[in-house]
Amino acid sequence: MKGFAQNSPRIRDVADAAGVSTATVSRALSAPDRVSADTRAIVLKAIEETGYRVNHAARNLRRRQAGGIVVLVPNLANPFFSQILSGITFAMATSGYNVLIADTRQAPNAEHRILDYLHNNRADGLIVLDANLPEDVLSAGDTPNHHPPIVFACEWLDADPRPTVTIDNEEGAKLAIRHLADLGHTRIGHLMGPPDNILTITRAKGARAALAELDLAIRQDWFFDGDFSLASGAAAAHAWLALNDRPTAVFCASDAMACGFIGELHHKGVRVPDEVSVVGFDDIEIAAHFVPSLTTIAQPRALIGETAARKLLALIAEGRENGSATGASDILPVQLVARESSAPPR
Amino acid sequence: MKGFAQNSPRIRDVADAAGVSTATVSRALSAPDRVSADTRAIVLKAIEETGYRVNHAARNLRRRQAGGIVVLVPNLANPFFSQILSGITFAMATSGYNVLIADTRQAPNAEHRILDYLHNNRADGLIVLDANLPEDVLSAGDTPNHHPPIVFACEWLDADPRPTVTIDNEEGAKLAIRHLADLGHTRIGHLMGPPDNILTITRAKGARAALAELDLAIRQDWFFDGDFSLASGAAAAHAWLALNDRPTAVFCASDAMACGFIGELHHKGVRVPDEVSVVGFDDIEIAAHFVPSLTTIAQPRALIGETAARKLLALIAEGRENGSATGASDILPVQLVARESSAPPR
DNA sequence: TAGTTTCATGCAATCGATTACATCGCTGCA
DNA sequence: TGCAGCGATGTAATCGATTGCATGAAACTA
Numbered sequence A, B: 001m002k003g004f005a006q007n008s009p010r011i012r013d014v015a016d017a018a019g020v021s022t023a024t025v026s027r028a029l030s031a032p033d034r035v036s037a038d039t040r041a042i043v044l045k046a047i048e049e050t051g052y053r054v055n056h057a058a059r060n061l062r063r064r065q066a067g068g069i070v071v072l073v074p075n076l077a078n079p080f081f082s083q084i085l086s087g088i089t090f091a092m093a094t095s096g097y098n099v100l101i102a103d104t105r106q107a108p109n110a111e112h113r114i115l116d117y118l119h120n121n122r123a124d125g126l127i128v129l130d131a132n133l134p135e136d137v138l139s140a141g142d143t144p145n146h147h148p149p150i151v152f153a154c155e156w157l158d159a160d161p162r163p164t165v166t167i168d169n170e171e172g173a174k175l176a177i178r179h180l181a182d183l184g185h186t187r188i189g190h191l192m193g194p195p196d197n198i199l200t201i202t203r204a205k206g207a208r209a210a211l212a213e214l215d216l217a218i219r220q221d222w223f224f225d226g227d228f229s230l231a232s233g234a235a236a237a238h239a240w241l242a243l244n245d246r247p248t249a250v251f252c253a254s255d256a257m258a259c260g261f262i263g264e265l266h267h268k269g270v271r272v273p274d275e276v277s278v279v280g281f282d283d284i285e286i287a288a289h290f291v292p293s294l295t296t297i298a299q300p301r302a303l304i305g306e307t308a309a310r311k312l313l314a315l316i317a318e319g320r321e322n323g324s325a326t327g328a329s330d331i332l333p334v335q336l337v338a339r340e341s342s343a344p345p346r
Numbered sequence C: 001t002a003g004t005t006t007c008a009t010g011c012a013a014t015c016g017a018t019t020a021c022a023t024c025g026c027t028g029c030a
Numbered sequence D: 001t002g003c004a005g006c007g008a009t010g011t012a013a014t015c016g017a018t019t020g021c022a023t024g025a026a027a028c029t030a
Helices: A011-018 A022-030 A037-050 A056-063 A079-092 A110-118 A169-182 A198-213 A230-242 A255-267 A285-289 A301-321 B011-018 B022-030 B037-050 B056-063 B079-092 B110-118 B169-182 B198-213 B230-242 B255-267 B285-289 B301-321
Strands: A068-073 A098-103 A125-128 A150-153 A164-167 A188-191 A249-252 A277-282 A295-298 A330-332 A335-337 B068-073 B098-103 B125-128 B150-153 B164-167 B188-191 B249-252 B277-282 B295-298 B330-332 B335-337
Touching: A011 A022, A011 A037, A022 A037, A056 B056, A068 A079, A068 A110, A068 A301, A079 A098, A079 A301, A079 B079, A079 B098, A098 A110, A098 B079, A125 A301, A150 A301, A164 A169, A164 A301, A169 A188, A169 A198, A169 A249, A169 A277, A169 A295, A169 A335, A188 A198, A188 A230, A188 A255, A230 A249, A230 A255, A230 B285, A249 A255, A255 A277, A255 A285, A255 B285, A285 B230, A285 B255, A301 A330, B011 B022, B011 B037, B022 B037, B068 B079, B068 B110, B068 B301, B079 B098, B079 B301, B098 B110, B125 B301, B150 B301, B164 B169, B164 B301, B169 B188, B169 B198, B169 B249, B169 B277, B169 B295, B169 B335, B188 B198, B188 B230, B188 B255, B230 B249, B230 B255, B249 B255, B255 B277, B255 B285, B301 B330
Parallel strands: A068 A098, A068 A125, A125 A150, A150 A164, A164 A330, A188 A249, A249 A277, A277 A295, B068 B098, B068 B125, B125 B150, B150 B164, B164 B330, B188 B249, B249 B277, B277 B295
Antiparallel strands: A098 B098, A295 A335, B295 B335
C-alpha cells in the first residue's frame, strides 16, 4: 500500500463518465457560464457519481498560485489573537483559500521560514499581526515584485505605505484617561506594553495627550513598564505598591496586564476600585466576568480579522488583473465599556 | 503585470547555473546522500545565487500529497485551544508540512468543507479537536482508504479505534472532588459541560465515582448544566443561588465556567471561597491571576498539541511505507493546583 | 584481466488540472 | 446564398518538481 490517494478519481474519469472533454469539466467547475446549462448538469452529475474532488496541487501548479494565505501571529498561545484568527477564517471560508498560521516567535529558525512564506511560494498573501519582525524580513522597498500582497492588522510599521487594518489606539487611550478624569481622578498612571511596540507607543502617546489636555500631571514614575502579559501586570502591581506617592488610577494598555495587576494587588490586600481604579484595553471575553469586572476599551477583534482578510482577498484579485495595488487603510472604532474596576477616588 | 510569481527561478535555472541536471538538484535537496559532497556544494551555491525556492504545488503534485495537515477546532475564538494550536505548530515547524486551521462550527456549509478535507485532498492528515462533528463525517468504517490519517486530541469518539491524545479526565475530576473533601466539604456540586460532550460525560463520571468512594451525597440538583463557556458559568451561579439547600463547594468542568460562576456570585455579593469553594479544570493562564486565584486541574495543553502532531507525523510516515497503522493512544497526566478559590467550609 | 557491484548522474515520463487556440455548427445580416 | 460572428466544445501544451530507468565510471572480486 502506498497511501490513501491511490484510486481517487481524476478529472479524466469525470470527463469519461460525462462523455465530454476534461476541458469542459474544468470549465463547468471554474467558469460555469462558459458551458451550456445542459452540459453543466451532466458534468455535475458525473462529479457526484464519481466522487471527484479537484486536486489542489495540480490546480495551483497550473494557475501559478499557492492556494492559501498565511497569518503571522506573534504568539499563538495568546488568546487575544484567537478571535482575530476566527474572523480571518470566517472571511476566508468561502474564498477557496486555505488559511495557514505561523507563530513568528517560535523556534527553530522562524525567520528563515517566514522568508519562505514571503518569497512567492506557499502563500498568495499574508496577514501580519506582528510588526516587530526582523527589519529585513518585511522591508518594503526591496524586490516588491517577489512579495505576495501583505496586509498588516492590529500592529503596523510606521511610515510604511502598505495597507493596514487597525483600531484608533490613540483615541482609545484618550477615552480611558478622560473616563478616569470624569470620575474625579487627577493622579493617573499608565501601564505600558513592550517598549518597541507601535501599540505601546501610540497608546502612551494618546494617554499623554489626554492628560495634557486635562491639565493633569504626567509623571515618569507613574508610567510603568510591561509587555501586555498577565505576568507583567502582576509585576507592575509591585511597582505601584513600592511608590510613596501613588496614582489613584491606572490605565493599562492591555486587559491581560490589567487582570494581572488587579490579581496581584488583591493578594497584597489592595482592593480595586476602592484604593485604585483600573482601566484595561481590548475587552477580552473574561473582562466582563473578572472580579471586579473590568472597565476597558473594546476593540472589535473578529471584525479586524474579517476586514484584514477581505482586504487581502481584494489585493490578490487586483494583482491578478492589473497592478494598481491601492494601499488604503482601515481604522476601526473603539469604545469605552465602563464596569466595576473604575470608580471615583476615595 | 500578471502577478509577482512571474520570474522566480525554477529548478531548471539552478541546474543550468550549477551545470548539472534538474534531477541532481532535486536530489541534492530531498535526498542529500544520493549526490556527492562536491556536487551538493555546487548545487547549494547555485541555489543561493539564484534565490531558488521550491514550488510546493509542483512538488506536492508529483509526490501525490497535500503538503499540509488540518486542525479541526470547534471554536477558534475560544482561548482554550490557542495553546494547543501553539503546540501543534511547534511540532510541525520543522516537518515541512503546513498547518491549516478550520473552525468546525463556522458558517457557511462547514460540513461540506470538512468532507473536502477528509477526502484525501488538501490535507495529508487531520488533528480533530471536536468529537461532536456530524456522525457521518467522521464515521470510522467507511472507505478507510480514502481518509488521510486522523488523530483525535482532547476529545474523542467512544469505542473508536483511531489514535487519540487525551488527558486523564476521570482522574482529574476525582482529584478535584477529593481535594474538596480533604478540605472538609461534604456537600459538593458539579458544574458540567455541554450534554453530549465526551469530556462532560467523563468528568461527571469521575466526580460521581469520587463522591461515591467518599460516601458523599450525589444530588441531582447539585449537578448544574453548562457548556464550558464563561456565560454558562454565570448562569450556573443563578442556579446555585436559587437553591434552598446549597452545596458548599462546586467543581466546574472548565476554568471558564469557574470564572463565570465566581464573577457572577461576586456581583450578587457572595464571596468565594468564604461562602462556596470552587475548583476549575484546565488551568488556563488567567486562573492564577483571577480573584480569587483559581484552584484547578492543570492539563498540559501545549504538550497535548505537540504529542498529537508528532503522532500524526508518525502515522503519515508509516502509511507511506507500509500499512500498519497502529492506533496507540496517549493519556497525559493531570495535576491539581491548589489556590485561593478552595478553602474549608465555614 | 574480465566480470560484477556500487555510486553518481542524466534522460524523460509523470503527477492532474487549466487554458490558449482550433474547430464546428448556428444565427443573422446583406 | 454566402459570410461574419458567436457560443460551445475539444485538442494538446503547459505549470515545475520528482523519480524510474539507463548509463558510465570507479571500485572490488576471483
